[in-house]
Amino acid sequence: xxxQIESAMKRGRGYWFVDGFTEILAGILFILLxxxxxxxxIVPPSSFLSQFFSLxxxxxxxxxxxxxxxxxxLWWLKDRFTYPRTGFVxxxxxxxxxxxxxxxxxxxxxxxxxxxxxxxxxxxPAVRGAIFSMPVWFPPIVGIFWGALCILLGEWTALRRFRLxxxxxxxxxxxxxxxxxxxxxxxxxxxxxxxxxxxPLPEALWAPLEESLSRMLAGVGLLxxxxxIGFAVSGLVTxxxxxxxxxxxxxxxx
Amino acid sequence: xxxxLRNLSDLDRVIHEPAxxxxxxxxxxxxxADFLFLLKESGLTKxxxxxxxxxxxxxxxxxxxxxxxxxIPHTEFRLTPKGKTAFEEYRKSLxxxxxxxxxxx
Numbered sequence: 001x002x003x004q005i006e007s008a009m010k011r012g013r014g015y016w017f018v019d020g021f022t023e024i025l026a027g028i029l030f031i032l033l034x035x036x037x038x039x040x041x042i043v044p045p046s047s048f049l050s051q052f053f054s055l056x057x058x059x060x061x062x063x064x065x066x067x068x069x070x071x072x073x074l075w076w077l078k079d080r081f082t083y084p085r086t087g088f089v090x091x092x093x094x095x096x097x098x099x100x101x102x103x104x105x106x107x108x109x110x111x112x113x114x115x116x117x118x119x120x121x122x123x124x125p126a127v128r129g130a131i132f133s134m135p136v137w138f139p140p141i142v143g144i145f146w147g148a149l150c151i152l153l154g155e156w157t158a159l160r161r162f163r164l165x166x167x168x169x170x171x172x173x174x175x176x177x178x179x180x181x182x183x184x185x186x187x188x189x190x191x192x193x194x195x196x197x198x199x200p201l202p203e204a205l206w207a208p209l210e211e212s213l214s215r216m217l218a219g220v221g222l223l224x225x226x227x228x229i230g231f232a233v234s235g236l237v238t239x240x241x242x243x244x245x246x247x248x249x250x251x252x253x254x
Numbered sequence: 255x256x257x258x259l260r261n262l263s264d265l266d267r268v269i270h271e272p273a274x275x276x277x278x279x280x281x282x283x284x285x286x287a288d289f290l291f292l293l294k295e296s297g298l299t300k301x302x303x304x305x306x307x308x309x310x311x312x313x314x315x316x317x318x319x320x321x322x323x324x325x326i327p328h329t330e331f332r333l334t335p336k337g338k339t340a341f342e343e344y345r346k347s348l349x350x351x352x353x354x355x356x357x358x359x
Contacts, residue, residue: 005275005279005345008276008279008280008283008295009279009280009282009283010283011280011283011295012279012280012281012282012283012284012287012295013283013284015284015291079323083288083290083323086290086291086294087287087288087289087290087291087292087293087294087295088287088288088290088291088323088328088330089284089286089287089288089291090284090285090286090287090330091284091285092283092284092285093285250290250294
């Protein structure tokens, strides 16, 4: 019986995603961001397009405007399409204390791997090679992290499609890493890695470092693009099913 | 009377009714919801739903709020603190009953 109660509670929590609009808009935003990041790494560095993409990619305002537009669009769509068909739900706000705990955990999750990487960089010269293999390990880590978030959302709302999406995103991250491995890693002279970390970066490491960073960025861009396509397709399928089940707004006579 | 049976007889009868239990469970996970959402999710008829909502309101478990969304009048239902506590207590009191049953099984 308790599982039936839990299931009813999850129905309330998952109502926000009932129409697929959130996934469609998040998918479009991801496709745009991923596309810009990917193209900024592909087009020739001195071209006009490159200048445009690097500006657009680095300008936080583009992302912010996209996010604000997506949220406003979502409210507008729900107001005109979803609420007249299946009703209105005001979702629970997050209490301040819970938000602080969430922020603290998010900062810890972000800091621990960075510190875990930086300390060995200073202590163990051999580990410095990890920076030059970033295209291989960074996209899978990002994919596994995003995928885990999706799966958690699926558990919280009892929506199976988010669990599936989470697995797809994880798989996409691992595939991007495998693809980068198949392309081969930048050539790093072993003796250059032995240099004192506090001294200026040896010249022999500049080119491999630049290559590693740009390939890592392209990998994350591709992962973002693939995840966006996954979200958009999932949202579209959900929307079509929702529209079939609720073709017209609810009327008194129904 | 043994412990599990006493727990069973102590259950809150306002919430224990299946339709009201479903409504309270739905409302417990959101801030508030309107009549149409509860109608669609519960599968009750409009008349039945109104009766159960009134019963919950009489018990002080539910608050009805008349608001406007744009220019359209809108009615929202939300659990009161008393309703939230009653629901939590109800879930807690269910626990030992099912644990005992599992232990025997």
